[in-house]
Amino acid sequence: xxxxxxxxxxxxxxxxxxxxxxxxxxxxxxxxxxxxxxxxxxxxxxxxxxxxxxxxxxxxxxxxxxxxxx
Amino acid sequence: xxxxxxxxxxxxxxxxxxxxxxxxxxxxxxxxxxxxxxxxxxxxxxxxxxxxxxxxxxxxxxxxxxxxxxxxxxxxxxxxxxxxxxxxxxxxxxxxxxxxxxxxxxxxxxxxxxxxxxxxxxxxxxxxxxxxxxxxxxxxxxxxxxxxxxxxxxxxxxxxxxxxxxxxxxxxxxxxxxxxxxxxxxxxxxxxxxxxxxxxxxxxxxx
Amino acid sequence: xxxxxxxxxxxxxxxxxxxxxxxxxxxxxxxxxxxxxxxxxxxxxxxxxxxxxxxxxxxxxxxxxxxxxxxxxxxxxxxxxxxxxxxxxxxxxxxxxxxxxxxxxxxxxxxxxxxxxxxxxxxxxxxxxxxxxxxxxxxxxxxxxxxxxxxxxxxxxxxxxxxxx
Numbered sequence: 001x002x003x004x005x006x007x008x009x010x011x012x013x014x015x016x017x018x019x020x021x022x023x024x025x026x027x028x029x030x031x032x033x034x035x036x037x038x039x040x041x042x043x044x045x046x047x048x049x050x051x052x053x054x055x056x057x058x059x060x061x062x063x064x065x066x067x068x069x070x
Numbered sequence: 071x072x073x074x075x076x077x078x079x080x081x082x083x084x085x086x087x088x089x090x091x092x093x094x095x096x097x098x099x100x101x102x103x104x105x106x107x108x109x110x111x112x113x114x115x116x117x118x119x120x121x122x123x124x125x126x127x128x129x130x131x132x133x134x135x136x137x138x139x140x141x142x143x144x145x146x147x148x149x150x151x152x153x154x155x156x157x158x159x160x161x162x163x164x165x166x167x168x169x170x171x172x173x174x175x176x177x178x179x180x181x182x183x184x185x186x187x188x189x190x191x192x193x194x195x196x197x198x199x200x201x202x203x204x205x206x207x208x209x210x211x212x213x214x215x216x217x218x219x220x221x222x223x224x225x226x227x228x229x230x231x232x233x234x235x236x237x238x239x240x241x242x243x244x245x246x247x248x249x250x251x252x253x254x255x256x257x258x259x260x261x262x263x264x265x266x267x268x269x270x271x272x273x274x275x276x277x
Numbered sequence: 278x279x280x281x282x283x284x285x286x287x288x289x290x291x292x293x294x295x296x297x298x299x300x301x302x303x304x305x306x307x308x309x310x311x312x313x314x315x316x317x318x319x320x321x322x323x324x325x326x327x328x329x330x331x332x333x334x335x336x337x338x339x340x341x342x343x344x345x346x347x348x349x350x351x352x353x354x355x356x357x358x359x360x361x362x363x364x365x366x367x368x369x370x371x372x373x374x375x376x377x378x379x380x381x382x383x384x385x386x387x388x389x390x391x392x393x394x395x396x397x398x399x400x401x402x403x404x405x406x407x408x409x410x411x412x413x414x415x416x417x418x419x420x421x422x423x424x425x426x427x428x429x430x431x432x433x434x435x436x437x438x439x440x441x442x
Contacts, residue, residue, distance in 0.1 A: 027180045032223040036181060039148035039169045046145050074280040079291045086288050091280050108372065115373035131300045187302035196296045206291035208299030210282060217280045233300040243293045255303040272286060
């Protein structure tokens with residue numbers, strides 16, 4: 001892997017609880033989960049920068065709504 | 071960029087030959103793809119045409135443009151590139167996506183290393199030539215995908231959509247689970263490997 | 278990252294792969310036009326290049342007085358694909374077809390591959406010549422004087438073009 005750098009992340013209690021809960025659900029440690037979140041964020045951001053839209057589809061109804069990101 | 075030593079089997083001599091996995095697809099690899107794979111592919115296409123094989127029965131990956139795939143992958147952090155070299159020639163290419171989820175019921179929502187694309191050089195392909203040169207490219211690249219998955223803490227879980235002519239390889243040789251044809255991927259069969267299957271395929275993780 | 282694959286592991290099981298294909302990936306995944314950087318500019322140039330290629334094949338065919346079927350038979354390529362090459366600039370020609378045409382028309386394969394827009398390296402000189410040439414020709418009618426001249430000028434650029442690394 002590429003050389004790594006360390007950072008400190010300040011989270012609220014609620015954010016930390018959510019992070020820990022997600023880590024258990026996803027079978028990942030918290031560091032890896034944050035790294036994955038970054039990759040997913042960048043992937044969405046890349047699509048948006050290419051002028052594409054990102055949609056969420058309801059599997060049952062097939063209704064689509066656009067994912068609005070700042 | 072890292073290079074790792076591995077081996078392939080030269081089918082003609084039966085002897086092992088040193089090979090190298092690189093965790094990147096460089097411009098040089100793309101140049102080799104274009105200058106050495108494409109002419110062989112062109113000859114193979116000409117032969118398929120001469121034999122009157124219907125176009126829809128030609129291997130679907132013959133025209134994959136690895137320059138485009140590589141360029142696109144560089145824009146997306148979750149996409150990782152791998153190349154396999156042996157005797158100065160490009161033997162295999164692979165793109166892995168680290169932002170995909172498992173569909174296996176017991177591990178839905180868990181991350182996998184998803185193989186977006188994998189290919190061996192045309193001179194290694196039994197569907198394109200009577201005497202393929204090297205053997206072991208497929209398992210080497212699958213093992214690579216598993217090791218990448220382990221390094222990412224995904225415990226060896228991988229997934230991919232197999233080309234029709236490769237179903238037997240993924241099912242019988244790699245021991246992957248067949249999750250059926252996927253309509254959103256041209257009805258290609260989707261396969262996954264669980265942690266247990268990965269351990270069975272390649273032995274327990276190295277410490 | 279370093280990948281450790283024990284030698285004994287592979288050499289103990291490579292025989293399992295004998296005779297088996299290994300490819301994976303959807304041909305339609307990536308939606309290839311998106312994969313090209315600067316899609317708008319690149320696609321337009323590529324379309325124009327293919328347009329010129331199609332016109333070139335059409336003119337060369339007419340120069341010899343061949344129907345599409347006759348050209349296909351002489352070049353040992355698929356007639357259906359030739360029709361598409363001549364008429365649809367969105368179509369990417371098969372490499373084997375380009376090779377067949379290059380042998381018959383006596384244009385070096387590397388040059389014809391570039392003209393067909395299949396080369397990764399694009400020649401500015403050839404692209405501009407393609408643009409100028411693209412404003413000509415139709416159907417099975419014999420070449421007019423202007424068409425013959427345009428074809429000869431374009432051929433000269435194609436054959437004079439030196440390979441770039």
